[in-house]
Amino acid sequence: MEYNIEKINEIGKMLAEVVGEAMTQTEEEQVRIGDVEMALRETLKAVGQSGLKQFLENADSELEAEIECTCGGKLQYQRRRAATIWSVFGKVVYKRAYYAGCDCQKGHAPVDNHYGIEAGKVTAGLAHLIALSGIKESFDEGRKWLKEYLLFEVSENTVRSETQKMGDLQRRADQELVNAMQDEKSLQQRERSQPAVSDILYGSIDAAKVRIEPRDPKEKVLENRETWRDLKAGCWYEGEAVPVRQQSTRQKEKVQRESVVLRAKQQKYFCDIAEAQEFGKLLWATGCAAGADRARLLVFICDGAVWIWNLIAQYFPNAIQIVDWYHAADRLKRIAEEVFPTLEERQTWLKQVTEDLWQGRVELVIEACRPLAKKSKWAQQSLTYYSNNIERMRYDQFRASNLLIGSGVIESGCKQIVTQRLKLPGAQWHLDGAILTAKARTAWMSGEWQKLVSARSLLPLAA
Ligand SMILES: [Zn+2]
Numbered sequence: 001m002e003y004n005i006e007k008i009n010e011i012g013k014m015l016a017e018v019v020g021e022a023m024t025q026t027e028e029e030q031v032r033i034g035d036v037e038m039a040l041r042e043t044l045k046a047v048g049q050s051g052l053k054q055f056l057e058n059a060d061s062e063l064e065a066e067i068e069c070t071c072g073g074k075l076q077y078q079r080r081r082a083a084t085i086w087s088v089f090g091k092v093v094y095k096r097a098y099y100a101g102c103d104c105q106k107g108h109a110p111v112d113n114h115y116g117i118e119a120g121k122v123t124a125g126l127a128h129l130i131a132l133s134g135i136k137e138s139f140d141e142g143r144k145w146l147k148e149y150l151l152f153e154v155s156e157n158t159v160r161s162e163t164q165k166m167g168d169l170q171r172r173a174d175q176e177l178v179n180a181m182q183d184e185k186s187l188q189q190r191e192r193s194q195p196a197v198s199d200i201l202y203g204s205i206d207a208a209k210v211r212i213e214p215r216d217p218k219e220k221v222l223e224n225r226e227t228w229r230d231l232k233a234g235c236w237y238e239g240e241a242v243p244v245r246q247q248s249t250r251q252k253e254k255v256q257r258e259s260v261v262l263r264a265k266q267q268k269y270f271c272d273i274a275e276a277q278e279f280g281k282l283l284w285a286t287g288c289a290a291g292a293d294r295a296r297l298l299v300f301i302c303d304g305a306v307w308i309w310n311l312i313a314q315y316f317p318n319a320i321q322i323v324d325w326y327h328a329a330d331r332l333k334r335i336a337e338e339v340f341p342t343l344e345e346r347q348t349w350l351k352q353v354t355e356d357l358w359q360g361r362v363e364l365v366i367e368a369c370r371p372l373a374k375k376s377k378w379a380q381q382s383l384t385y386y387s388n389n390i391e392r393m394r395y396d397q398f399r400a401s402n403l404l405i406g407s408g409v410i411e412s413g414c415k416q417i418v419t420q421r422l423k424l425p426g427a428q429w430h431l432d433g434a435i436l437t438a439k440a441r442t443a444w445m446s447g448e449w450q451k452l453v454s455a456r457s458l459l460p461l462a463a
Contacts (some may be wrong), residue, residue, distance in 0.1 A: 011047075019043055045151050047091030056094045056284035060111045067110065069354050075099035075108050083119035086291065088126045090152040116457055122154075124457035130154060131456075132449075134163025135441040138424045141194055149387050152278070160433070167436025169455045170443045174270065174282060181285035188458045190288065198238055200403070201295035202264070203287065203319070204410035205234040205308045208418040210273065229431070231438060232279045233271040236290035239404045262402070264409040269442045271417060273435050276307040284315045294317060301407040303327040304389055312413040323392040329354055331382045335369065338376040360396035362386055417441055 019039045023031055069075045081098035084091060096111040112119060122130065129150070133142030139159040147153050180186040207230040214227065239262040246439040247261055270286045272279055290299050298319040302308050304327070312319060332353050340346040349368070364388050373380040386393070397407050417438050422429065429437075441453050 012433055015040065015043055015047070034063070041151060045089050049087070049092050052087055052089060052092050053094045056096060056111055056115070056117075058094075059114070060097045067099055067108070069099075069102040069104060069106065069108065071102060071104040071106070071184055073104060076101040078107075081109070083109065083117075085117055085119065085121065085123055086126055086154070087123045088129065088150065090150070092372065097232065116459070118459075122158065124453070124459070127456055128151075128329070128453045130159055130162040131440060131452075132165040132444070134159045135166075135421065135437065135444055138426055139163070140426070141424075163440055164433060164436040166452045166456060167440035169452050169459075170448075171436065172441040173451070173455070174285070174439070175271075177285040177289060178281045181288045182281065187288075198291055198295040200239060200297045200299060201290060201292055202239060202404060202409075203238050203283075203292060203298065203300045203312075203316070204237075204407045204413075205232065205283065205300070205302050205311070206410040206414050207232045207305070208414040210429065210434050211274075212421050212431050212434060215430060229273050229434075231271060231273050231414070231418055231434070232416050233269060233410060233438075234279075234286065235264075235267050235269045235410045235418060236286060237267040237294065237409055239263070240265045249369070261362060262404045265406070267409055267413070268446045268448075269413050269417075270446075271413075271438050271442050273431060273438075275312060279376070280311045280315060282412070283311055287316065287341040291320075299403055301404060302410070303407055304385065304392070318404070320398075321382060322393045322398055322403070322405055323389045325395060325405040326408075328357060328386075328389075328393055331378075331385065332357065332365070335372060335376060335379045337374045338378050358392065358395055360394040360398075362390045362393045365393075366390075413442075413445065416445055432450070 008425050016274070017073065019036065022039055022043075023036070026035075063077060065077050067075050067077075069271070076099060078100050080095040080100045082093055083093050084093050086092075096109050098109050100107040104107075109119070116124060119450060130142075130146060136142065137145060140156045142159045142163075143154060143156050146159070209228045210231045212227050212229050242261045242263050268290055270282055272282055274282075287293065293316075298316055299322060300312050300316070300319050301322045301324055302312075303324045309321065332350060336346040337349045338348060341442060352363055353368045356362075356368070366383065369379055369383045369386060373383045395405055421427075421441055422438060423436055443449050
C-alpha cells in the first residue's frame, strides 16, 4: 500500500502536538521516551477508532430507498442505525444505512456485508491477533498479553472462541481435503494437473497423550473413565544440508561421523484426536497435497509404534521406512544401565553395540541383546523391537543415500502442540476444544496461518 507522504507528515505533526499537550499535563517530572511512545500508542489507537468509524460511515453515502433482500424480497431504507464492533483499535461505534421491512423479517446493512462485518462481534483483523495469542499461550495468559499489545482488554472466553474458530476453519479445510482425496474424480483431476515434484519427501508420525475432561463431571465419577487421549500428529518435510557456518557444536561433532548434516525444511504439520483409521485418511490427504505419491523417494522416519507402520504400509506401500535413530540408540543405553552394574562394563558393551547399530548390523545388535533378555524386561522388549524392525534400521544404507535418520521434526511438533500448549498449567480440555486449538496451532507451525486469516475474514458472509 502506498501512502501520500505529505498527508502522513501532516498527521504526524498533529499527533506530536496532541501528545505534547497531553504530556505537559502529566505530573511526572521527567518524561522518558517510553512515556512518549505509550502516549503515542494510546493516541494512535484513538485515531484508529475515529478513522475506522469515519471510513465506515463514509462508505455508504449512496442511499437507496429500496434494495433487494437475499431472500428475493424487497427491503426499505429505515434510518442510519448504530452498530458496535471490536476492532484492533478497540470498540468502534458507527452508524450505517439500515434496511428492513422484508417479509422474511431480516434486516440488512449493506456496509456490514460489503466489509464482512458482524455487528456486535470481533472484526477479522482483531480475530487474527486474538487467535494468535490463543495458540501460543493459555487463553487467560493470552488475554494478558493482548492487553499489553492492544491497550484494551478482551475476555478469556473471547480468546478461546476466536482461537477455536481458527481451528474450526482448519478442521473444515482438513475435511475438504480428506473428502477430495477420497473422491475418484478429484484424484483424477489432480493426476492431470501435475504440480512440482520433490526429489526426496519425508513423512513422520507420532502421538502424545492429552487429558480430556468429560462433558459432564458426573460422567467421570460414574464410569471412572480413562480421560487420556492420543493426539496423533504428522509432518511432511524435505531435507537440506546445514551450511557449515550455521552448524551447532553438536552438529559439527556429527560431521565427524556423517558426510552431510541434514535438517528439515518446509514442514507441513497435521493433527487430530481420532482413531488410527480416521487419522489415516488425513495422512493420505495431506500426503497427496504434499506430493508424497509423486516424490522420487518417499521416506518415513518414525518411532516404531505398530499402528503407525500399519498406516504407512496401507497408504504408502512403496515408502522407505526408517526407525528414528535416536530412539533405537537410546534403547541400548537403557538396556546397558539396567543390566550392567559397573560403568566400565556398560561402556564397553554400549560402544560396540551402538557402532553395530550405526553400521546397520542389526543382527549383531539382536545377538548382543539376546542373552540380556532374561535379566531385564526392557532388554526383552527391545529384543522384539529390534527383531521387528531390522530392515528399518539399515542406517549404513540410509546414510549412504544421504537420508535423514532422525524423527526430531515430529517430536518437536508434538512438543509444540501438546507440551507447549495443550499441557500448559491450568489447561482443561473438552475433546473439541483440544482438537480445534491443536489444529489452529498446527496451521501456524506449518506457515499456513494466513490461509486461516483469509478464511476467517469471509466468515460472516459464509454464514
Ligand atoms: Zn427477505
